[in-house]
Amino acid sequence: MKTATKKATWLVVGFYFLLFAVWQVLASLRLAPDYLFPSPIQVIHRLIELAQDHLLWPSIKTTLLRMVLGFLLAAAIGLVIGIAMGTNWVINRTLKSLFLGLQMLPTAAWVPLSLLIFGLRDTGFYFVVVMSSTSAIAIATADGILNIPPIYLRAARTLGTPRWAMYGRVIVPGSLPNVVSGLKLGWTLGWHGAVSAELIKSSIGLGFLLYMGRELNDASQVIGIMLLTIVFGLFLDRFMFGLIEARIRRRWGLTAEEDLSA
Amino acid sequence: MTSDTPQSNGNGMAEVTLVVDGVSKTFETNMQKTVAALAPVSMQINKGEFVVFVGPSGCGKSTMLNLIAGFTQPTTGKILLDGKEVTKPGRDRLMMFQEHGLFPWLNVIDNVCYGLKRKLLHPRARREKARSYLRLMHLEEYEKANIHELSGGMKQRVALARALAPDPRLLLIDEPFSALDTVVRLELYAELQRIHQETHKTIIFVTHEMQEAACLGDRVMMFSGSPGAVVHELKIDLPRPRNFTDPQVQAHAQDLISRLQENRS
Ligand SMILES: Nc1ncnc2c1ncn2[C@@H]1O[C@H](COP(=O)(O)OP(=O)(O)OP(=O)(O)O)[C@@H](O)[C@H]1O
Numbered sequence: 341m342k343t344a345t346k347k348a349t350w351l352v353v354g355f356y357f358l359l360f361a362v363w364q365v366l367a368s369l370r371l372a373p374d375y376l377f378p379s380p381i382q383v384i385h386r387l388i389e390l391a392q393d394h395l396l397w398p399s400i401k402t403t404l405l406r407m408v409l410g411f412l413l414a415a416a417i418g419l420v421i422g423i424a425m426g427t428n429w430v431i432n433r434t435l436k437s438l439f440l441g442l443q444m445l446p447t448a449a450w451v452p453l454s455l456l457i458f459g460l461r462d463t464g465f466y467f468v469v470v471m472s473s474t475s476a477i478a479i480a481t482a483d484g485i486l487n488i489p490p491i492y493l494r495a496a497r498t499l500g501t502p503r504w505a506m507y508g509r510v511i512v513p514g515s516l517p518n519v520v521s522g523l524k525l526g527w528t529l530g531w532h533g534a535v536s537a538e539l540i541k542s543s544i545g546l547g548f549l550l551y552m553g554r555e556l557n558d559a560s561q562v563i564g565i566m567l568l569t570i571v572f573g574l575f576l577d578r579f580m581f582g583l584i585e586a587r588i589r590r591r592w593g594l595t596a597e598e599d600l601s602a
Numbered sequence: 603m604t605s606d607t608p609q610s611n612g613n614g615m616a617e618v619t620l621v622v623d624g625v626s627k628t629f630e631t632n633m634q635k636t637v638a639a640l641a642p643v644s645m646q647i648n649k650g651e652f653v654v655f656v657g658p659s660g661c662g663k664s665t666m667l668n669l670i671a672g673f674t675q676p677t678t679g680k681i682l683l684d685g686k687e688v689t690k691p692g693r694d695r696l697m698m699f700q701e702h703g704l705f706p707w708l709n710v711i712d713n714v715c716y717g718l719k720r721k722l723l724h725p726r727a728r729r730e731k732a733r734s735y736l737r738l739m740h741l742e743e744y745e746k747a748n749i750h751e752l753s754g755g756m757k758q759r760v761a762l763a764r765a766l767a768p769d770p771r772l773l774l775i776d777e778p779f780s781a782l783d784t785v786v787r788l789e790l791y792a793e794l795q796r797i798h799q800e801t802h803k804t805i806i807f808v809t810h811e812m813q814e815a816a817c818l819g820d821r822v823m824m825f826s827g828s829p830g831a832v833v834h835e836l837k838i839d840l841p842r843p844r845n846f847t848d849p850q851v852q853a854h855a856q857d858l859i860s861r862l863q864e865n866r867s
């Protein structure tokens with residue numbers, strides 16, 4: 341078990357090392373001018389410059405803060421609506437189609453509306469994040485509740501669980517694996533939304549640096565910020581939800597040996 | 603009702619605890635059709651009695667058990683436990699299911715703790731009590747284990763511990779052993795009889811297996827037909843603990859099987 345995880349870690353590290361090596365080699369062949377296709381070293385160099393100009397860290401911090409607050413709001417709203425959907429047939433039937441429809445929208449499509457309603461105020465970011473991730477969280481929560489095996493509800497009732505306590509003792513813990521998956525998806529979608537909004541309406545943040553890179557015709561900056569956007573989004577995804585998810589899966593016995601993604 | 607007054611059951615005095623009075627059940631299905639699952643059934647079950655329901659598939663045994671547990675309401679008639687009408691599920695009538703129904707988000711001991719009243723008992727007292735039931739089932743070493751780490755037989759023993767811990771007046775058991783292998787089943791028959799003798803619980807046990815019925819029951823009630831009804835009753839006065847392979851148990855099982863065939867034809 342332990343050695344298998346270690347092996348997997350080295351595999352991943354090796355893969356990225358190889359990826360960067362190939363990139364560096366391709367860049368040094370000068371197939372395209374380096375303002376279009378910079379080498380990894382140039383990208384890192386540009387990121388260091390941005391950091392020295394005190395642009396990088398404040399931007400990361402701003403984006404993360406906007407994202408975390410917006411996401412917490414989205415999670416609270418999504419969970420409440422999801423629980424209502426999961427426990428009430430009428431609410432589920434009506435809201436589910438609406439939310440599935442809203443999910444068809446690319447997250448960036450919320451930005452123009454946010455500009456119209458909120459102008460350049462910060463509230464607009466939270467609006468975009470909430471609209472981007474709430475439906476995914478609500479739908480996953482509702483599905484999680486509706487998929488709780490009825491035997492758990494029956495067992496809880498025969499063991500004397502009062503109706504009001506069902507939520508805390510059975511419905512929430514019983515739907516947790518699905519809910520955590522929903523939160524993960526919501527986080528990713530919210531992250532898309534936050535960076536998209538910053539592209540258009542901000543003077544700070546990762547999205548803004550991306551936009552600025554384009555304005556300056558600086559491919560190193562654009563690629564560098566894209567990498568950072570991936571790294572920070574993924575990092576928090578792994579640490580916030582990955583660990584919780586792994587714990588739940590272990591307790592429920594969902595990490596079977598034959599798990600293909602392992 | 604007068605169910606709380608002691609009544610005779612034929613061999614000495616025994617206290618009636620459960621009264622089923624003309625209970626029938628009709629289900630409404632999707633397409634405005636109705637299914638009569640249970641014809642009016644009446645029975646009385648004494649305190650400390652081990653009653654087994656047998657009968658072919660679909661004759662309403664589980665339906666009867668669900669009504670007694672309070673999961674569904676009778677279409678006609680009523681059910682009284684110690685004189686009080688049954689209207690909803692409660693821990694005085696604990697049900698054990700064919701699928702163990704243990705909560706995978708709790709470990710073994712927390713599952714057993716689950717049914718213990720939170721208001722009355724200190725958390726430490728609850729754990730102590732749960733532990734004593736795990737000990738009764740020889741599972742004390744597994745109290746911290748996750749549910750999926752247990753074998754099928756161990757899961758059913760945890761489920762039994764969980765059902766016993768709240769000290770229910772009536773234990774309702776619906777074919778809990780049908781998925782288990784023979785050796786484990788024989789062990790659990792012995793276990794169940796021992797617990798019945800030690801705790802004097804009133805138990806209703808549902809099974810397809812006539813040997814199982816003859817081995818466990820003080821009284822066997824045979825359901826049959828559609829809608830289901832009690833077509834035959836057999837008292838089994840054999841000393842306990844009974845052995846599954848005991849010739850006398852086998853003889854009673856044979857008797858039940860021939861009764862079943864009579865009712866079929
Ligand atoms: N919720 C329900 N809705 C409609 N019909 C039902 C429902 N529950 C049971 N029935 C019907 O009632 C009849 C009796 O079912 P029940 O489950 O009580 O049988 P059983 O004796 O427990 O059978 P088995 O031995 O197979 O478990 C069956 O015909 C079944 O189809």
Ligand SMILES: [Mg+2]
Pocket residue numbers: 663664665776
């Ligand atoms: Mg049944």
